[in-house]
Amino acid sequence: MSVSFNTACHDTAARHSTAFPVTALRPVNQPATSAASLPEHLARLRDLGTVQRFSRNEPIFHEGDAARHILQIVSGTVRLCRHMPDGRRHVAEFVLAGDLCGVFGGATQSFTAEAVTDVIVIAYPRAQFDRMSESDPAFRAKVLSHLSTHLLSVQMHSFVLGCQNARERLASFILHLAERTGASRTGRVELAMGRQDIADHLGLTIETICRAITALKKERVLDVPNTHQIVLRNVDALSDLAGAASLN
Amino acid sequence: MSVSFNTACHDTAARHSTAFPVTALRPVNQPATSAASLPEHLARLRDLGTVQRFSRNEPIFHEGDAARHILQIVSGTVRLCRHMPDGRRHVAEFVLAGDLCGVFGGATQSFTAEAVTDVIVIAYPRAQFDRMSESDPAFRAKVLSHLSTHLLSVQMHSFVLGCQNARERLASFILHLAERTGASRTGRVELAMGRQDIADHLGLTIETICRAITALKKERVLDVPNTHQIVLRNVDALSDLAGAASLN
DNA sequence: CGGGTGATTGATTGTCGTCAAGCTTGGTGG
DNA sequence: CCACCAAGCTTGACGACAATCAATCACCCG
Numbered sequence: 001m002s003v004s005f006n007t008a009c010h011d012t013a014a015r016h017s018t019a020f021p022v023t024a025l026r027p028v029n030q031p032a033t034s035a036a037s038l039p040e041h042l043a044r045l046r047d048l049g050t051v052q053r054f055s056r057n058e059p060i061f062h063e064g065d066a067a068r069h070i071l072q073i074v075s076g077t078v079r080l081c082r083h084m085p086d087g088r089r090h091v092a093e094f095v096l097a098g099d100l101c102g103v104f105g106g107a108t109q110s111f112t113a114e115a116v117t118d119v120i121v122i123a124y125p126r127a128q129f130d131r132m133s134e135s136d137p138a139f140r141a142k143v144l145s146h147l148s149t150h151l152l153s154v155q156m157h158s159f160v161l162g163c164q165n166a167r168e169r170l171a172s173f174i175l176h177l178a179e180r181t182g183a184s185r186t187g188r189v190e191l192a193m194g195r196q197d198i199a200d201h202l203g204l205t206i207e208t209i210c211r212a213i214t215a216l217k218k219e220r221v222l223d224v225p226n227t228h229q230i231v232l233r234n235v236d237a238l239s240d241l242a243g244a245a246s247l248n
Numbered sequence: 249m250s251v252s253f254n255t256a257c258h259d260t261a262a263r264h265s266t267a268f269p270v271t272a273l274r275p276v277n278q279p280a281t282s283a284a285s286l287p288e289h290l291a292r293l294r295d296l297g298t299v300q301r302f303s304r305n306e307p308i309f310h311e312g313d314a315a316r317h318i319l320q321i322v323s324g325t326v327r328l329c330r331h332m333p334d335g336r337r338h339v340a341e342f343v344l345a346g347d348l349c350g351v352f353g354g355a356t357q358s359f360t361a362e363a364v365t366d367v368i369v370i371a372y373p374r375a376q377f378d379r380m381s382e383s384d385p386a387f388r389a390k391v392l393s394h395l396s397t398h399l400l401s402v403q404m405h406s407f408v409l410g411c412q413n414a415r416e417r418l419a420s421f422i423l424h425l426a427e428r429t430g431a432s433r434t435g436r437v438e439l440a441m442g443r444q445d446i447a448d449h450l451g452l453t454i455e456t457i458c459r460a461i462t463a464l465k466k467e468r469v470l471d472v473p474n475t476h477q478i479v480l481r482n483v484d485a486l487s488d489l490a491g492a493a494s495l496n
Numbered sequence: 497c498g499g500g501t502g503a504t505t506g507a508t509t510g511t512c513g514t515c516a517a518g519c520t521t522g523g524t525g526g
Numbered sequence: 527c528c529a530c531c532a533a534g535c536t537t538g539a540c541g542a543c544a545a546t547c548a549a550t551c552a553c554c555c556g
Contacts (some may be wrong), residue, residue: 082407084492089408104396110403134385147395148352154402155358159338161328161409164452166512195535203410205513210536227535229522244332414544442504456544458504475503475553 037073038142039100041132042124049122060113060121067109069123070102076119077192080111081200093154094193102126103183104147116193133167154213159201160245169202171241174222174230187232195227286390287320287348289380290372297370308361308369315357317371318350324367325440328359329448340450341402342441344428350374352395364441408493409451416461417450419489422470422478435480442474 014151049072054060060071065083078095086228092111101113134139160172182229183189191198199206215231216222223231232238239246299322302308308319311330326343340359343349349361381388408420422437431437439446447454461478462468470488472477480486487494 006511082492083256084411086491088411089391092403092406104392104395104399106393110400138383140388145354147399148354151352151395151399151402152354152358154399154406155340158340158402158406158409161406162449163332163336163338206535207537208512211512214536240249244330453545454503455546459544460525464502 012219016047038103038146039098041139041142042070042072042100042129048128050123052121052123054115054119054121056115056117058115060115060119061109063112065109065110067102067105067107068126070100070126070129071113071121072124073097073099073101074120074122077116078113078121079116079193079201080113081196082111089200091222093157093196096192100146103129103143104150114196156245164243164245166202166204166208167212167215167241168241168245169204170198170209170216171238172243172245173198173202174232175238175242175246177237178232183232184235187235189230189232191228191230242245266302286387286394286460287346289384289387289390290320290348290377296376298454300369300371302363302367302369304363304365306363308363308367309357311357311360313357315350315353315355316374318348318374318377319361320370320372320388321345321347321349321441322368322370325364326361326367327364327445327449328351328361328368330359337448339445341405342425342445342449344440348394351377351391352398355371364445404493411489412493414450414452414456415460415463416491416493417452418446418457418464418488419486420491420493421446421450422480423483423490426480432483435483437478437480439476439478 021245050069051074054076060078061067075094075097077097078101079091080093080095080101081089081091083089094116095113103108132142160169162173177191178184178187178189181190195209196207199209202209204212211221213224216238217224218238219234221232221234223233225231289332297320302324308326321343323345325345326349327339328341328343328349329337329339331337342364343361350357355392381391408417412420425439426432426435426437439450443454443457447457450457452460461470461472464486465472467482467485469480469482471478472482
C-alpha cells in the first residue's frame, strides 16, 4: 500500500543555510533538567548542525522526500500533515520549539512539514545521529524513551479522534498544548496555529472549532483575549471534558 | 514506496519452546519473507519463553500493569484497548497471530489486552529482550524498524479516524486486515473480532458498522457469507473508498 | 426446542458539516 | 492618521450523517 508519497524529492535541507552561531541558539521552552534529554544530547552534534529559516506557511520538507536530516525546532511552530488528492488535509502533529522531528520513520518522510509561523531549525545529518546512537548506549536509551513517549502521544490522539466529541477534543487539545508549552501555571496558552490547522488536527471543521471555543468562552471555562491566545479560567472543567486524554 | 501496515512478522520462535509442543504452534497467515524479522530474532530467546493460553474475552494484562514480558501471539487475536469510566471503550489495535505486543512503551502497560478469540501466546522476559537489544546491533536495528513501522501504522489510524466517514473507515479496516492476514489474494478475510470491537476501533457504533457492511454488500463490493467472514468482490472500489489509507 | 448472545433493521434525534453572510484584525498606501 | 483591503475568524440557517432507542432476526449451544 502506498501512502501516496509525493515524488518531489528536492532536498530542502540545504536551503536558507546561513553561517550562524549555532551555539547561541538554545531552544525556548526546553526545560533545563539535570537529566539530559534527547535534545540536550544532540547538543554534542551542534557543530554538525545547519541552521535554517522558513517563513510562515513555507514547506520544510515533503512527504516522500529522502529523510537525510533530523530537525530540531529552535523557534516557531511546525505542522506535520498529509494533503489528500480530494483536498482533505490531516494535521498529524504540531512540533513546537525545542521538539525534534524526523527521529523515527524510515528513509523517507511520512509527512509534509510546513512552517505554521516563521521558524528556525537546526538540521543534523541523520548519519551522524545514527552513528552516535550506535556508539553511545545512554544516547540510545534516550532515543528509545523519546520514541515510546511519542508513540504514546500518537495513540492518545487516536483515542481523542475515536472517542471524543467536538468540545472534548478541543479541551484535550488546549490542555495538551498548555502542558507542552509550560503554560499550565500561567494559564495563558499561545495558539501559534490558526483555526483551520486546529480543525484539521482534531478531525473537525473550522466552524465547529469556532463554535466550541465560543461555547467554552460563554461558560467561563476559557477567555479569548485574541485569536492567538487562550486563558484557562477553569482548568477543572477543561480536564473533565478532556477526560482520560488529560494528564491529571 | 510501499509501506506495510503490518507489524506482524512470521514466527519460528515457537518451535522449540520448552513448555509446549510448539512444533504445532506456527502462526497462521504469515507471508514468508527471506529477511529475518524481529520475531525470528526472538527465536534465540525461545528457551526463555513461557507458553500461555487465554480464552475468549479473557484479559491478558491490564493498563498500568508492570510490563515484564513481551508477548508473541502464536494463535488467535488480541485487542489492545482502554476502558473509560463513562463506559466508552477505545480499541487501539488488534494483534494477530505472529505479531508482537509490548515491545515498546515504558515500564507499565498503556493498554489493556484482551483475548478476542481463544489465544496462545509466548511470553519472553523483557529483561532478556533488553539485554539482547543492548548486545546485538542487528537485533536493535530490527527493533527500531519494527517500531517505526508500528508508529506509521498508528499514525495511519489517526488519519482514518480524523478524515474518513463510516464507509471509508470500514473499507480501510477491511483492506488493512486483508493485508495483514495475507488474504489479499484469496479475497477472503477472517473477522475474528465482533462488530462491537470493530466499532470501537473505528470510532463508530455497532449499528453504523452493520449498515456500512450491508451497504457494501448491496453494492456488490463485499460478500458476507457469515458474520466472521468477508469476501472481497471489488477490491478497486474498496481501495477507492479507503483512499490514502489503502496500499494501492 | 428454548434461551441467550450478537447482528441487523427501522424510526427518530442530535451533532457536526455545509453554505452563506458578516465581522475583526492587521497591513498598506494615500 | 485614516481609508481601504484581504485574510481569517465568527455566526446563522439548514441539511446530512451517524448516534440513539427499540424491535426483530439469526445463530449457537445446551
